[in-house]
Amino acid sequence: MVFITKFARIGLQAARQLSVTPLGAVQARAIHLTSLLAKERRYTNKHEWVEVVSGSNAIVGISSYAQEALGDVVFAQLPEPGTELKQDDECGALESVKAASEVYSPVSGKVIEKNAEVEDTPALVNSSCYEKGWLFKVDLKNPKELEALMTEDQYKAFLSSSGDH
Known part of the structure; x- marks a missing residue:
């Protein structure tokens, strides 16, 4: 039951497939699973x-898109655990060989962890922006704020639209 609960987000069918699939096939499906979960990013x-x-x-x-626009990230300043953030607050900075950019919090909440690996090895933002190169973890104060953010499909459409991003 715990297994199914953990996979409720990706659907019961996917959980059943994973629970009866040999280990090698599970590894082969990792890319597919990642793309399913990516649709839940805002x-x-x-x-x-x-x-x-x-x-x-x-x-x-x-x-x-952001990490490509920045270029090779060489410095990361991330918010400290315990920091209270409001949606759209400036909370950090990333610097590359060609630009510097502020980091804004997409949601309100309390920072519970920063990715110290990114501060030590900022290039992780370029090589793995969705897995190893995340910036910080937050305890959401108002989960309803997520509803106003773009889904992956909406974000792709936003990037495809004309204008400066």
Whole structure:
């Protein structure tokens, strides 16, 4: 029952497939599973993303578009655990060899963890912006704020639209 609960977000059918699939096939499906979960990320027009991972805990990072626009990230300043953030607050900075950019919180809440690996190895933002290169974790204060953010499909349409992003 716990297994099914953990996979309720991706559907009962996917959970059943994973529970009876040999280990090698599970590894082969990792890319498919990642794309299913990616649809649950929400994006801002400033190119941050947020993904709820459990209860009111969420992970925040920057999009692939943002990391490509920045270029090679060489410095990351992230919010400290315990910091209270409001939606759209400036809460950090990323610097690359060609630009610097502020990081804005896509949601309100309390920072519960920063990704110290990114501060030590900022290039993780470029090589793995959705997995290893996340920026911080937050305990959501108002989960309804997520509804106003773009889904992955809406974000793709936003990027495709004319205008400066």
